[in-house]
Amino acid sequence: AQKITQTQPGMFVQEKEAVTLDCTYDTSDQSYGLFWYKQPSSGEMIFLIYQGSYDEQNATEGRYSLNFQKARKSANLVISASQLGDSAMYFCAMREGLLRSSNTGKLIFGQGTTLQVKP
Amino acid sequence: DAMVIQNPRYQVTQFGKPVTLSCSQTLNHNVMYWYQQKSSQAPKLLFHYYDKDFNNEADTPDNFQSRRPNTSFCFLDIRSPGLGDAAMYLCATSRTGVNSPLHFGNGTRLTVT
Numbered sequence: 001a002q003k004i005t006q007t008q009p010g011m012f013v014q015e016k017e018a019v020t021l022d023c024t025y026d027t028s029d030q031s032y033g034l035f036w037y038k039q040p041s042s043g044e045m046i047f048l049i050y051q052g053s054y055d056e057q058n059a060t061e062g063r064y065s066l067n068f069q070k071a072r073k074s075a076n077l078v079i080s081a082s083q084l085g086d087s088a089m090y091f092c093a094m095r096e097g098l099l100r101s102s103n104t105g106k107l108i109f110g111q112g113t114t115l116q117v118k119p
Numbered sequence: 120d121a122m123v124i125q126n127p128r129y130q131v132t133q134f135g136k137p138v139t140l141s142c143s144q145t146l147n148h149n150v151m152y153w154y155q156q157k158s159s160q161a162p163k164l165l166f167h168y169y170d171k172d173f174n175n176e177a178d179t180p181d182n183f184q185s186r187r188p189n190t191s192f193c194f195l196d197i198r199s200p201g202l203g204d205a206a207m208y209l210c211a212t213s214r215t216g217v218n219s220p221l222h223f224g225n226g227t228r229l230t231v232t
Contacts, residue, residue: 035220035221043207043225043228044223044224044226045211045223047221050218052218089159091162106152106164106167107164107221108164111160112160112161114159
């Protein structure tokens with residue numbers, strides 16, 4: 001079963017508008033972490049934002065915010081005021097079992113969403 | 120700046136000819152990972168080191184091996200590359216605290232001819 005599901009293979013957004021990239025996850029752990037990464041066409045993976053399962057507030061980092069709905073097991077990324085440089089592939093990822101001593105930090109990735117920003 | 124460095128950026132090898140990809144870090148992170156990423160797909164974890172402890176994923180082919188001689192360096196060896204091994208190989212590091220993000224290198228794009 002898919003642990004991380006990103007249902008939008010591709011998205012378009014007009015420059016300066018906001019866009020939401022969807023991510024749902026599946027885990028039976030009470031403690032887990034959720035991450036979003038950006039991958040431009042050059043290939044490097046850039047960390048954007050983190051949300052812990054026990055965090056009461058939604059994470060924000062500049063123009064990035066995470067709409068965390070724990071009961072629905074969703075962690076959608078919101079990019080405000082889109083810029084042309086935001087065009088890239090975006091990956092949602094999860095790390096399970098934060099409180100297990102055996103956890104070595106393996107990250108499980110979703111299939112990604114390709115975002116194109118139109119001028 | 121502290122970083123994760125992968126060499127080479129592009130690697131071309133022949134079918135069946137062993138190849139080694141390298142990764143170094145100046146972050147002093149104790150966990151290092153190797154991911155394989157094929158075009159427009161999610162990165163797939165091959166294995167990772169927690170300090171010196173090697174953790175292999177169950178579905179990683181035996182053709183793929185890894186070495187970590189010290190904290191700073193990690194190598195990915197492909198013993199007999201096949202055409203299906205052509206991909207981007209990403210090295211990443213993190214601290215032990217599992218809320219710590221993975222820091223990725225720029226990747227090595229492997230072509231098999």
